[in-house]
Amino acid sequence: MSTKITIYDIAREAEVSVATVSRILTGSAPVSPETKQRVEAVLQKHKFRPNKLARNLSYQRSMMLGVILPDITNPYFSTIFAEMQRDALASDYSLLLFNAMNSLELESEGLAYLSRHQVDGLIFMGGRVNEITLSDRYRAELVDFAAKVPTVIVNGGIQSDLVSIVQTDERGGIAQAVDYLTGLGHTQIGMLGGSAHITVTRDRQAALRAALAEHGLTVCDEWLIADSFSIESGEVCLERLLQLPEQPTAVICINDLVALGVLKAARHHQLDVPKQLSVVGFDDIYLTAVSAPELTTVSHNYAALGSTIIDTIVKRINEESVPASVLIDMELVVRDSCRRV
Amino acid sequence: MSTKITIYDIAREAEVSVATVSRILTGSAPVSPETKQRVEAVLQKHKFRPNKLARNLSYQRSMMLGVILPDITNPYFSTIFAEMQRDALASDYSLLLFNAMNSLELESEGLAYLSRHQVDGLIFMGGRVNEITLSDRYRAELVDFAAKVPTVIVNGGIQSDLVSIVQTDERGGIAQAVDYLTGLGHTQIGMLGGSAHITVTRDRQAALRAALAEHGLTVCDEWLIADSFSIESGEVCLERLLQLPEQPTAVICINDLVALGVLKAARHHQLDVPKQLSVVGFDDIYLTAVSAPELTTVSHNYAALGSTIIDTIVKRINEESVPASVLIDMELVVRDSCRRV
DNA sequence: CTGAAAGCGCTTACAG
DNA sequence: CTGAAAGCGCTTACAG
Numbered sequence: 221m222s223t224k225i226t227i228y229d230i231a232r233e234a235e236v237s238v239a240t241v242s243r244i245l246t247g248s249a250p251v252s253p254e255t256k257q258r259v260e261a262v263l264q265k266h267k268f269r270p271n272k273l274a275r276n277l278s279y280q281r282s283m284m285l286g287v288i289l290p291d292i293t294n295p296y297f298s299t300i301f302a303e304m305q306r307d308a309l310a311s312d313y314s315l316l317l318f319n320a321m322n323s324l325e326l327e328s329e330g331l332a333y334l335s336r337h338q339v340d341g342l343i344f345m346g347g348r349v350n351e352i353t354l355s356d357r358y359r360a361e362l363v364d365f366a367a368k369v370p371t372v373i374v375n376g377g378i379q380s381d382l383v384s385i386v387q388t389d390e391r392g393g394i395a396q397a398v399d400y401l402t403g404l405g406h407t408q409i410g411m412l413g414g415s416a417h418i419t420v421t422r423d424r425q426a427a428l429r430a431a432l433a434e435h436g437l438t439v440c441d442e443w444l445i446a447d448s449f450s451i452e453s454g455e456v457c458l459e460r461l462l463q464l465p466e467q468p469t470a471v472i473c474i475n476d477l478v479a480l481g482v483l484k485a486a487r488h489h490q491l492d493v494p495k496q497l498s499v500v501g502f503d504d505i506y507l508t509a510v511s512a513p514e515l516t517t518v519s520h521n522y523a524a525l526g527s528t529i530i531d532t533i534v535k536r537i538n539e540e541s542v543p544a545s546v547l548i549d550m551e552l553v554v555r556d557s558c559r560r561v
Numbered sequence: 562m563s564t565k566i567t568i569y570d571i572a573r574e575a576e577v578s579v580a581t582v583s584r585i586l587t588g589s590a591p592v593s594p595e596t597k598q599r600v601e602a603v604l605q606k607h608k609f610r611p612n613k614l615a616r617n618l619s620y621q622r623s624m625m626l627g628v629i630l631p632d633i634t635n636p637y638f639s640t641i642f643a644e645m646q647r648d649a650l651a652s653d654y655s656l657l658l659f660n661a662m663n664s665l666e667l668e669s670e671g672l673a674y675l676s677r678h679q680v681d682g683l684i685f686m687g688g689r690v691n692e693i694t695l696s697d698r699y700r701a702e703l704v705d706f707a708a709k710v711p712t713v714i715v716n717g718g719i720q721s722d723l724v725s726i727v728q729t730d731e732r733g734g735i736a737q738a739v740d741y742l743t744g745l746g747h748t749q750i751g752m753l754g755g756s757a758h759i760t761v762t763r764d765r766q767a768a769l770r771a772a773l774a775e776h777g778l779t780v781c782d783e784w785l786i787a788d789s790f791s792i793e794s795g796e797v798c799l800e801r802l803l804q805l806p807e808q809p810t811a812v813i814c815i816n817d818l819v820a821l822g823v824l825k826a827a828r829h830h831q832l833d834v835p836k837q838l839s840v841v842g843f844d845d846i847y848l849t850a851v852s853a854p855e856l857t858t859v860s861h862n863y864a865a866l867g868s869t870i871i872d873t874i875v876k877r878i879n880e881e882s883v884p885a886s887v888l889i890d891m892e893l894v895v896r897d898s899c900r901r902v
Numbered sequence: 903c904t905g906a907a908a909g910c911g912c913t914t915a916c917a918g
Numbered sequence: 919c920t921g922a923a924a925g926c927g928c929t930t931a932c933a934g
Contacts, residue, residue, distance in 0.1 A: 581919085618927065621926060
């Protein structure tokens with residue numbers, strides 16, 4: 221390979237010390253205009269880029285933020301990742317992604333991996349931080365990590381003064397969906413999807429109850445059908461709903477994938493959405509526009525979410541004070557999957 | 562923060578030299594069982610993980626592979642990424658992802674970014690490597706990079722003996738689709754989607770011609786409708802197709818997103834798929850099972866693709882010889898979007 | 903404003 | 919088998 225050129229080569233050629241070259245590279249101290257110009261010419265000539273490994277070793281900072289998430293093929297996570305990367309780069313940080321493939325065990329490997337890489341901060345989404353009954357080992361592992369490295373949890377349920385939490389205002393999002401549905405005359409509203417051991421399920425179901433209560437309504441427990449978070453799961457949930465003697469006129473789904481599954485199963489059963497059933501999704505992944513009918517859903521503000529996460533972690537790294545938790549507003553996006561009753 | 566513990570602390574506590582600790586960590590040289598045991602106890606006690614920054618600086622290798630791709634929210638790319646990460650980790654490499662947000666200009670920033678990070682290899686997908694008329698600057702930039710760092714291009718059209726190419730056998734995939742459709746009695750087959758300046762469009766259209774020729778058929782040029790690669794684009798293409806005086810009985814789409822858009826527009830026009838039009842997708846992203854009807858599509862072998870990419874780049878880094886290009890078979894997945902005529 | 907020197911945390915010839 | 923020392927490519931007090 222081409223012989224690597226270092227700051228020493230630059231210094232020799234520009235007839236200065238490496239210290240001077242370094243000062244120009246970092247801008248950390250004044251250098252006379254003449255020598256600066258001379259050195260910069262050499263820098264240009266060789267298209268010199270300082271070795272980040274060496275620089276960061278010296279800084280004792282890696283300038284990397286670790287990201288652990290359960291599934292990068294899930295649009296919800298990949299969209300957040302893309303937003304975060306944009307903002308991280310703007311702050312001179314790199315993102316090191318570890319895709320845990322929906323395995324809590326692999327998350328542990330991810331923590332070790334990021335630890336070896338000396339990440340300056342950790343962003344943790346999904347997986348263990350959403351388990352209602354989390355084993356002590358898994359919990360301790362994360363908290364121990366957070367004791368050493370500034371950590372931000374996204375939409376997670378782990379409480380600890382060692383971590384900051386950035387979350388979307390799901391309660392507010394559900395309330396918007398309920399307001400909209402009741403405005404259309406619905407009084408019988410269920411919630412499909414999710415999993416009994418995942419916090420978001422519990423939280424969103426509670427949010428539904430609360431929102432309905434605001435309208436003097438109650439929810440029928442049978443209409444809260446949990447299973448999982450996938451498209452297939454949406455199909456399963458609708459099947460189960462259709463077994464019941466009485467059915468709601470509208471359902472809010474735990475996420476858009478489930479909603480897509482519900483739409484699919486509805487077609488299968490010749491059940492017309494929205495004529496016979498109104499459906500609301502959650503997340504607003506970019507697929508919602510494909511479905512038939514197009515899905516009305518509650519949208520995260522992905523851009524705000526991403527920038528808040530990066531902002532929070534960077535501040536924590538710089539030991540600036542940050543709130544223990546930040547809430548990002550959601551917004552209802554009305555498309556074609558609901559109608560007036 | 563907790564004071565960082567280093568190899569020196571371990572050495573002091575175990576009463577050996579840092580060299581010995583290092584030898585145990587790396588297994589690079591024999592150490593007597595007794596001292597080994599003693600040191601390992603200290604290592605365990607502190608859960609010591611060697612600082613990768615320092616280690617790699619010493620190795621003069623970063624053990625990182627850079628990945629540049631146009632859009633991580635696209636399931637095609639995120640699925641490949643996930644597969645690659647699994648194999649990379651197994652080979653002790655880390656993946657550093659740069660999401661170029663569909664911008665050739667940002668790809669340039671990505672190259673600089675990965676260069677600063679001293680990646681040992683580069684995996685480049687989409688974007689400039691698929692531009693039919695690529696500006697000299699963009700091309701040169703990539704080739705210059707490849708001259709310094711082992712580079713693998715995935716499904717790309719750039720020719721250079723400096724890079725290896727790993728690609729799926731798209732020609733074979735299209736041929737399978739055509740065989741299937743002709744087997745169902747179709748003789749009038751079009752291709753929707755893609756963009757005139759992107760190589761895959763040209764290549765897949767050519768593959769369609771060749772496959773049809775095998776069956777003594779020709780393609781009607783009007784039925785090759787390019788626009789772009791998105792869901793919306795699929796809608797546009799079908800609209801355009803429906804304007805024509807004569808229409809094919811089957812279409813192969815440039816990718817699944819386009820196919821999903823075609824299905825959507827077809828519903829809009831009360832055009833029954835597959836009764837009135839058979840539709841085949843390409844890529845087999847995980848969404849194909851959601852659509853109505855479920856999409857028959859040509860599938861990449863993502864696992865094989867991912868492992869071949871990593872295998873190829875690692876071999877190039879180790880200066881083992883690798884073929885200039887490798888072809889991965891595709892496979893037709895039959896679902897419900899086609900029917901006999 | 904500038905340079906010589908030490909340090910970041912590891913690894914690996916070189917001796918013994 | 920083991921240790922002292924140099925080196926990986928930077929940055930930054932410390933002097934001047």
